[in-house]
Amino acid sequence: MKASGLGLRAASPDALADVAGPLPVTRRPSAAVAPAAVKPATVTPAVVAPAAMTPAVAAAVAGDLWLALHLAAPASGPLLERLAASAGEITPRVSLEPPDGVLLEVRGSLALFGGVEALCGKLRAACRREGVRVQLALAPTPLAALAGARAPRRRGEAPFRVLHRAELVGALAPLPLGVLRLPQETIERLAKMGVGEIGQALRLPRAGLARRFGPAMLAALDRLVGVEAEPRQNLSPRERYRARREPSYELTEQPAIIAFLAPMLAELEAFLRGRQGSVTALECRLHHREGAATRCRLRFAQPAFAAAAIGFLLGEQLAATALAAPVTACELVSSRLVPRQSASAALWQPGEHGGSLASEAPALVERLRARLGEDSVYGLCLVPEHRPEAAWRRVAALHMAANNRQQAAGSQKASAGAARPQPATRRPLWLLSTPLLLPALGAWPHYEGPLEKLAGPERIETGWWDGRDIERDYYVMRSRAAVQLWVYRQRRAPHEWFLHGVFG
């Protein structure tokens, strides 16, 4: 076939053979007639050859050989993932086709595993171990392999094995359309038109097909015969570390438990080093002879991998945990692995000229949290609000690395500029988390003696929309000990006085 003979082709019995033959590859894309540019009216009597493809696409799809594994019954997600994991021994390019399919790209693996039969035998053995019945099919495109595997097969019939693209369309032609998993409505409409097999559908005029059944149908047929590439998402295995050890005698003391955990942590570090990964959370379960296990959860401010650092945090956490009974077994379960971020050590120490934060800041936060609890360590941020108690918020996320500092400084400046209180209204540096009721003797409140008014009132009356509305008059007052206080009087009866802040 010549590269120039791509555009229109007369409808003839061997048009199909041509499509199945060598791939139509365009050397100069501008010279090719793209089917989309052709007016549908002019092509009604003709079959349009599949869309031209660029050399890169052709190279990407031509070499592949896909093996589809179709389960007799729809399977659960974990079972599919287990099958995919055992298929991962054959090739890294494994993808799932839920609910009942797994796809493998095996062109490169054929020689290694001793040919098609040996490879299929290995896969069948893996499926037998899982106790599932499967049908295997090989084809140069993922969809064709799936279609071949899904197609019902009579006893004694040869399995669907197409190793070369030239044979693909011929092999697909007798398969029922149902194996493509098209929408039920499309199948029914095609059946009414007398189209029940893939070969018949491929022979239909493309333009008409696209008009009646939408471009998705056309794209599916193009992917089936390999005219259009079908990118597959490779399944990356989800790994986590899990280990359980039983000591030869029951452990009662925390130091003994930590000493017993140390080799497991070293193993965890080796496991992570081998995979160049790190973990964001780790759970330590201490099993007792009876009753529920004691759980100790560690969440790291930054992904951790060093056994020493994890061991220190685990020790802190264990020291704060009360053991109900002696420990008969220890179990470590990690979170999913995340790629390890390695950074070079800084030349300067933090605090020296040019020194900046590296790992010290997350390490400090982790250490404080491990002993004092998650909620005891927090940051501050502004909330654009007029209610004084709602104008700020605690921030739990404190993983601020040195490199996003610039960005943070910019946004901080912007937010501070936007939400900063007007200079006319002074705000105290200290706020009481719950306002303190002050006794009022006469017109003014008392706090360790009578208070002297310095400024006010500043009326704050807002918040009606969420049911926590306030109506308050704020005053700056000085106590007898010369401390400046932020005091308010409720505007509603009973007009009580409260201490809300200290200017510090």
Next chain:
Amino acid sequence: MSVNSRLARLLEHPALWRGRNAARVPTWSTGYPMLDAGLPGGGWPRAGLVEILTPQPGVGELHLLIPTLARLTGLAPARWVAWIAPPFEPYAPALAAHDVALDRQLVVRTRVPLWAMEQALGSGACEAALAWVQAARPRDLRRLQLATGRGRTLGFVFRSLAAAREASPAELRLSIAPRAGGVEVALLKSRGGSRERIAVAI
């Protein structure tokens, strides 16, 4: 050689310790010229423990630090400012109004402020750490003083005025009393600071 120059040469002898000139430590300006003039070296030490004694919390001690905190958190590679066991909630809008970078503040609620303070000072992750401590033995403060050197951190410990009679290993020790329109600072211990009371308008 005149008597004066001979005297000057004699005074250069390293074994001689002269009060005011001894404090050649790097410092941060406090932001209050009157206070800078009174403090040894002209400001807060860049690394070291400063003990501040107040008759009660809120007499104006925090305002003394605010310009320093604003400057420290505004540095390009700024580290944290840790607030350990503060008596009330640090009020974010007021801090922001004083140009203190809120994303560098770390508030720690704890009943063991000395441990948390030592961690913060020694970690090297903090520019400054502020701790409100009820009771501290001199050896506890000594540990904090050593930690400031490890982490190159400026530490402030706030204590009650009743602690003035106890010995303290802190580098700088001052008491604060409220006055009209400001505070009055007295240096209880310093390496060559002013012996007068310093009036600071805030």
